[in-house]
Amino acid sequence: xxxxxxxxxxxxxxxxxxxxxxxxxxxxxxxxxxxxxxxxxxxxxxxxxxxxxxxxxxxxxxxxxxxxxxxxxxxxxxxxxxxxxxxxxxxxxxxxxxxxxxxxxxxxxxxxxxxxxxxxxxxxxxxxxxxxxxxxxxxxxxxxxxxxxxxxxxxxxxxxxxxxxxxxxxxxxxxxxxxxxxxxxxxxxxxxxxxxxxxxxxxxxxxxxxxxxxxxxxxxxxxxxxxxxxxxxxxxxxxxxxxxxxxxxxxxxxxxxxxxxxxxxxxxxxxxxxxxxxxxxxxxxxxxxxxxxxxxxxxxxxxxxxxxxxxxxxxxxxxxxxxxxxxxxxxxxxxxxxxxxxxxxxxxxxxxxxxxxxxxxxxxxxxxxxxxxxxxxxxxxxxxxxxxxxxxxxxxxxxxxxxxxxxxxxxxxxxxxxxxxxxxxxxxxxxxxxxxxxxxxxxxxxxxxxxxxxxxxxxxxxxxxxxxxxxxxxxxxxxxxxxxxxxxxxxxxxxxxx
Numbered sequence: 402x403x404x405x406x407x408x409x410x411x412x413x414x415x416x417x418x419x420x421x422x423x424x425x426x427x428x429x430x431x432x433x434x435x436x437x438x439x440x441x442x443x444x445x446x447x448x449x450x451x452x453x454x455x456x457x458x459x460x461x462x463x464x465x466x467x468x469x470x471x472x473x474x475x476x477x478x479x480x481x482x483x484x485x486x487x488x489x490x491x492x493x494x495x496x497x498x499x500x501x502x503x504x505x506x507x508x509x510x511x512x513x514x515x516x517x518x519x520x521x522x523x524x525x526x527x528x529x530x531x532x533x534x535x536x537x538x539x540x541x542x543x544x545x546x547x548x549x550x551x552x553x554x555x556x557x558x559x560x561x562x563x564x565x566x567x568x569x570x571x572x573x574x575x576x577x578x579x580x581x582x583x584x585x586x587x588x589x590x591x592x593x594x595x596x597x598x599x600x601x602x603x604x605x606x607x608x609x610x611x612x613x614x615x616x617x618x619x620x621x622x623x624x625x626x627x628x629x630x631x632x633x634x635x636x637x638x639x640x641x642x643x644x645x646x647x648x649x650x651x652x653x654x655x656x657x658x659x660x661x662x663x664x665x666x667x668x669x670x671x672x673x674x675x676x677x678x679x680x681x682x683x684x685x686x687x688x689x690x691x692x693x694x695x696x697x698x699x700x701x702x703x704x705x706x707x708x709x710x711x712x713x714x715x716x717x718x719x720x721x722x723x724x725x726x727x728x729x730x731x732x733x734x735x736x737x738x739x740x741x742x743x744x745x746x747x748x749x750x751x752x753x754x755x756x757x758x759x760x761x762x763x764x765x766x767x768x769x770x771x772x773x774x775x776x777x778x779x780x781x782x783x784x785x786x787x788x789x790x791x792x793x794x795x796x797x798x799x800x801x802x803x804x805x806x807x808x809x810x811x812x813x814x815x816x817x818x819x820x821x822x823x824x825x826x827x828x829x830x831x832x833x834x835x836x837x838x839x840x841x842x843x844x845x846x847x848x849x850x851x852x853x854x855x856x857x858x859x860x861x862x863x864x865x866x867x868x869x870x871x872x873x874x875x876x877x878x879x880x881x882x883x884x885x886x887x888x889x890x891x892x893x894x895x896x897x898x899x
Contacts, residue, residue, distance in 0.1 A: 418556030469549035474646025509589035541606030698792035710780030739772030803858030829866025
């Protein structure tokens with residue numbers, strides 16, 4: 402028997418003990434310069450990147466001892482870099498596959514000999530009386546993982562390219578702490594991550610701690626709408642802010658400034674019952690707004706001030722719509738000259754740093770590209786901030802591709818017959834609805850405040866069915882301010898309709 406519960410092939414357990422998904426931001430004790438380098442400037446964030454102790458196992462059944470105990474010896478263990486993947490550091494093997502799955506097609510089950518790796522990291526922690534709660538954040542782990550802190554089980558999560566956040570306040574201690582992470586190569590989520598790319602495993606994005614007050618603004622959503630046009634530009638814009646709290650609501654002010662630091666609008670988040678996901682609202686009226694576009698990516702600074710904490714973000718005032726079969730930004734037609742982009746480095750694979758992202762975007766700008774699709778999964782959250790800053794229109798895609806279900810063995814293997822049955826195992830199977838909607842929600846919630854994101858994609862090459870209709874129904878209800886799409890091949894023989 403496996404030494405851990407078999408969450409990795411249980412569709413009823415997608416996450417265990419994770420916090421609700423939220424918008425990406427970096428809190429601090431005072432206002433910091435917003436943008437992709439904000440985490441380096443915050444006094445409330447502690448990166449845990451670096452060298453971790455590591456043991457690779459060809460099968461999870463080779464694990465027989467409780468490696469997560471805080472006094473487990475580290476002598477003789479290898480060391481790997483985090484972020485990093487096993488395959489790029491000498492373990493397991495590289496594998497590229499396009500349509501076919503890397504495992505036998507038997508959803509949601511995975512092979513019994515499921516490779517895994519133990520990651521251990523000791524770190525020092527000092528209690529902060531102004532920020533006594535501690536969250537542990539993983540921004541990308543392929544394919545699923547279990548977490549322990551000081552011998553105490555913290556939780557489980559999957560969805561490789563999504564953020565998983567745990568409240569570890571009750572487990573972290575002053576002084577030396579032992580973090581243990583078990584990463585599995587395959588899980589039921591592997592059937593939803595059949596993207597056309599090299600398949601790798603490990604903790605491939607940043608890991609960090611956040612220290613926060615007892616009660617905080619936990620999530621917020623910012624939308625902008627334009628008033629009537631006078632002359633050639635709108636006379637006003639309304640910036641609507643919706644917020645929700647953790648640990649109880651706290652007084653929250655929102656202040657919006659321009660590049661010169663002039664305050665354009667300010668307000669207080671007040672209780673509001675009109676939204677299912679948020680409890681408070683503020684509406685800021687901005688006169689003669691400077692609009693955001695790819696040609697003129699003007700960003701305003703938005704500062705939330707709460708007792709003991711400040712969150713600094715950026716806002717692009719813009720409005721996207723599809724009218725008369727034409728995509729329009731701020732009322733004018735736009736032409737998208739776009740590319741698909743993978744996180745891909747010849748040396749580190751899916752581990753890409755900020756400089757790598759900047760080089761990609763610079764190359765795109767030099768070749769007159771103004772749009773990018775995050776094929777086929779959410780990128781590092783800082784990538785979207787760079788797109789805000791440099792001026793790109795982004796289609797943000799959920800971590801969802803079940804292309805391999807096309808390759809089932811059929812008595813009639815003609816293309817028409819493959820297409821007819823492609824969606825049956827997953828896309829049109831209600832057992833996979835929760836997992837599909839979860840991936841859509843994780844994508845949308847994290848990047849909902851990025852002006853560069855003009856469209857959401859529910860996935861790529863999944864065929865079509867009731868699971869994807871549920872995901873699209875949710876996103877259309879949650880965020881009617883953007884476009885939605887699904888890149889699918891195959892017939893839509895669904896059990897239900899939007």
